[in-house]
Amino acid sequence: xxxxxxxxxxxxxxxxxxxxxxxxxxxxxxxxxxxxxxxxxxxxxxxxxxxxxxxxxxxxxxxxxxxxxxxxxxxxxxxxxxxxxxxxxxxxxxxxxxxxxxxxxxxxxxxxxxxxxxxxxxxxxxxxxxxxxxxxxxxxxxxxxxxxxxxxxxxxxxxxxxxxxxxxxxxxxxxxxxxxxxxxxxxxxxxxxxxxxxxxxxxxxxxxxxxxxxxxxxxxxxxxxxxxxxxxxxxxxxxxxxxxxxxxxxxxxxxxxxxxxxxxxxxxxxxxxxxxxxxxxxxxxxxxxxxxxxxxxxxxxxxxxxxxxxxxxxxxxxxxxxxxxxxxxxxxxxxxxxxxxxxxxxxxxxxxxxxxxxxxxxxxxxx
Amino acid sequence: xxxxxxxxxxxxxxxxxxxxxxxxxxxxxxxxxxxxxxxxxxxxxxxxxxxxxxxxxxxxxxxxxxxxxxxxxxxxxxxxxxxxxxxxxxxxxxxxxxxxxxxxxxxxxxxxxxxxxxxxxxxxxxxxxxxxxxxxxxxxxxxxxxxxxxxxxxxxxxxxxxxxxxxxxxxxxxxxxxxxxxxxxxxxxxxxxxxxxxxxxxxxxxxxxxxxxxxxxxxxxxxxxxxxxxxxxxxxxxxxxxxxxxxxxxxxxxxxxxxxxxxxxxxxxxxxxxxxxxxxxxxxxxxxxxxxxxxxxxxxxxxxxxxxx
Numbered sequence: 196x197x198x199x200x201x202x203x204x205x206x207x208x209x210x211x212x213x214x215x216x217x218x219x220x221x222x223x224x225x226x227x228x229x230x231x232x233x234x235x236x237x238x239x240x241x242x243x244x245x246x247x248x249x250x251x252x253x254x255x256x257x258x259x260x261x262x263x264x265x266x267x268x269x270x271x272x273x274x275x276x277x278x279x280x281x282x283x284x285x286x287x288x289x290x291x292x293x294x295x296x297x298x299x300x301x302x303x304x305x306x307x308x309x310x311x312x313x314x315x316x317x318x319x320x321x322x323x324x325x326x327x328x329x330x331x332x333x334x335x336x337x338x339x340x341x342x343x344x345x346x347x348x349x350x351x352x353x354x355x356x357x358x359x360x361x362x363x364x365x366x367x368x369x370x371x372x373x374x375x376x377x378x379x380x381x382x383x384x385x386x387x388x389x390x391x392x393x394x395x396x397x398x399x400x401x402x403x404x405x406x407x408x409x410x411x412x413x414x415x416x417x418x419x420x421x422x423x424x425x426x427x428x429x430x431x432x433x434x435x436x437x438x439x440x441x442x443x444x445x446x447x448x449x450x451x452x453x454x455x456x457x458x459x460x461x462x463x464x465x466x467x468x469x470x471x472x473x474x475x476x477x478x479x480x481x482x483x484x485x486x487x488x489x490x491x492x493x494x495x496x497x498x499x500x501x502x503x504x505x506x507x508x509x510x511x512x513x514x515x516x517x518x519x520x521x522x523x524x525x526x527x528x529x530x531x532x533x534x535x536x537x538x539x540x541x542x543x544x545x546x547x548x549x550x551x552x553x554x555x556x557x558x559x560x561x562x
Numbered sequence: 563x564x565x566x567x568x569x570x571x572x573x574x575x576x577x578x579x580x581x582x583x584x585x586x587x588x589x590x591x592x593x594x595x596x597x598x599x600x601x602x603x604x605x606x607x608x609x610x611x612x613x614x615x616x617x618x619x620x621x622x623x624x625x626x627x628x629x630x631x632x633x634x635x636x637x638x639x640x641x642x643x644x645x646x647x648x649x650x651x652x653x654x655x656x657x658x659x660x661x662x663x664x665x666x667x668x669x670x671x672x673x674x675x676x677x678x679x680x681x682x683x684x685x686x687x688x689x690x691x692x693x694x695x696x697x698x699x700x701x702x703x704x705x706x707x708x709x710x711x712x713x714x715x716x717x718x719x720x721x722x723x724x725x726x727x728x729x730x731x732x733x734x735x736x737x738x739x740x741x742x743x744x745x746x747x748x749x750x751x752x753x754x755x756x757x758x759x760x761x762x763x764x765x766x767x768x769x770x771x772x773x774x775x776x777x778x779x780x781x782x783x784x785x786x787x788x789x790x791x792x793x794x795x796x797x798x799x800x801x802x803x804x805x806x807x808x809x810x811x812x813x814x815x816x817x818x819x820x821x822x823x824x825x826x827x828x829x830x831x832x833x834x835x836x837x838x839x840x841x842x843x844x845x846x847x848x849x850x851x852x853x854x855x856x857x858x859x860x861x862x863x864x865x866x867x868x869x870x871x
Binding site: 243244245246247248390391392393394395398399400401402404405406408409410412413424425426429433448449558559560562 | 669672673831832
């Protein structure tokens with residue numbers, strides 16, 4: 196009998212704890228939501244906590260911008276898993292009046308698509324995916340452009356001519372970033388190599404740190420990353436070498452190593468889309484936006500960046516924005532030295548989106 | 563691959579595991595199986611980190627981390643010793659509790675980094691002369707203070723079990739609490755003290771992760787290391803000395819993949835990533851075949867109720 200009571204007690208305590216762990220939807224009333232001509236409510240689904248840096252943090256800056264500039268009400272939920280839970284969160288947000296939904300993780304796509312036809316009046320915007328519907332679009336940024344710029348800085352900075360790159364998974368997005376970075380490095384320093392270590396995780400500070408340390412022990416003096424935490428930059432700081440961040444400006448997280456970072460800026464796109472929706476002119480148009488559109492950019496160079504880097508970055512920024520320079524232009528050679536495209540050609544969007552090979556200058560393997 | 567720098571890194575990667583394992587050994591020697599190591603580590607990680615930020619003092623950070631673990635251990639002890647709740651369920655609840663508390667408290671710590679005064683305390687401090695011994699000295703005596711303390715703690719714990727009266731009493735409590743009780747050993751007191759101290763030691767393993775490994779707060783920073791520690795207790799057959807070896811072995815397995823990738827080693831990285839888990843399973847299989855369970859304290863997992871005799 197005593198044991199039964201205890202079991203019940205434990206189960207009750209457990210369920211209370213579980214309930215406490217479930218993140219609640221946070222409502223954030225806009226500054227002048229009541230005055231808006233039409234009640235537009237925008238819901239944001241985040242895959243991680245907002246925190247002070249990283250991918251989700253960048254999206255949240257976009258949300259705050261929309262709220263401030265347009266005075267619409269926004270709702271957001273952090274730490275939404277890439278599961279059918281997405282559908283529940285969306286249903287909950289629609290119940291609260293949301294008529295625009297931004298899903299900011301690749302894994303949300305299929306669940307957003309599942310509910311898109313249930314709510315035909317709701318606009319669905321999916322970041323980094325490939326699925327669309329009459330009321331759903333996908334959007335992403337050409338991160339390879341600022342990555343190339345960060346490669347220029349790294350190539351100038353390295354003295355050992357060995358640059359480390361802590362990378363998450365062997366998928367085209369990551370491979371494209373490594374290649375663009377390497378092309379940047381080799382533009383200024385043809386002798387430098389980019390050594391890649393895979394962590395097989397987007398978010399695991401301890402392993403990201405260990406991967407960075409292994410590269411530094413191997414002689415790398417600049418560490419770049421395609422990861423969600425600043426751990427590789429902090430590892431570089433600890434060992435007195437330099438680092439290129441990613442996602443958001445982390446100059447104050449690793450001040451002793453931070454050179455610059457290719458980062459996101461979702462503010463202009465989010466504002467534009469919500470404005471279109473408020474005016475009743477929103478149409479689902481899939482986009483892949485570059486530096487020109489302001490979705491991606493290079494963070495300001497820190498004081499540790501090499502002399503002359505700013506001028507070079509400015510020069511290539513202007514060339515890329517004017518269309519005069521394409522990061523993936525011919526002649527382009529793969530790791531084995533075979534020509535991928537010849538002089539005068541550039542890769543098409545499809546070719547970039549399905550990239551599954553390393554360019555010359557990368558040391559590492561794709562499995 | 564530079565073997566000295568690899569082994570040096572393996573010791574560092576193994577240190578949080580060593581603390582967690584030693585804490586769990588102490589708890590299990592009292593006859594209590596605490597599956598809440600993961601939660602205790604997270605409590606220690608978040609408590610130590612917050613205290614370090616607030617006070618800029620490494621010592622205060624460590625003390626607070628240990629206290630957080632001790633509070634978790636006290637909760638567990640009240641439930642399992644006094645109320646005699648199921649130890650497995652209580653341990654799991656403790657893990658969920660630690661995950662939730664650290665996740666919630668951590669929201670206010672996101673983005674802050676540990677002040678340099680603390681990071682400086684945990685920098686590598688080579689021990690004079692000893693650190694110049696080729697190979698062995700270069701690996702073991704060029705470490706941070708946490709690594710040295712881990713080794714010292716393991717040795718002290720081993721001596722405590724084998725050479726002191728209290729250690730003998732503790733083992734009796736774990737083996738046969740009725741006999742311990744009959745011979746006048748205060749069973750409940752022994753259980754409480756060792757569960758609480760053990761939990762505090764486990765929590766220090768978590769503090770290593772948030773104070774030394776990554777000087778910034780990240781959610782779920784332990785990433786399952788608490789569970790590996792539970793397996794390591796069996797691997798080391800409840801011996802603190804063998805725990806040193808086990809923890810460093812698993813620390814090394816944890817990071818070897820990154821090093822092998824750079825040597826162009828042809829084995830699949832996914833296979834290398836499986837090593838720690840494969841070896842855990844192997845260890846469990848081998849220890850079952852060799853009846854290593856006999857090394858476990860006999861009363862492990864069973865609540866002691868005086869009237870049951």
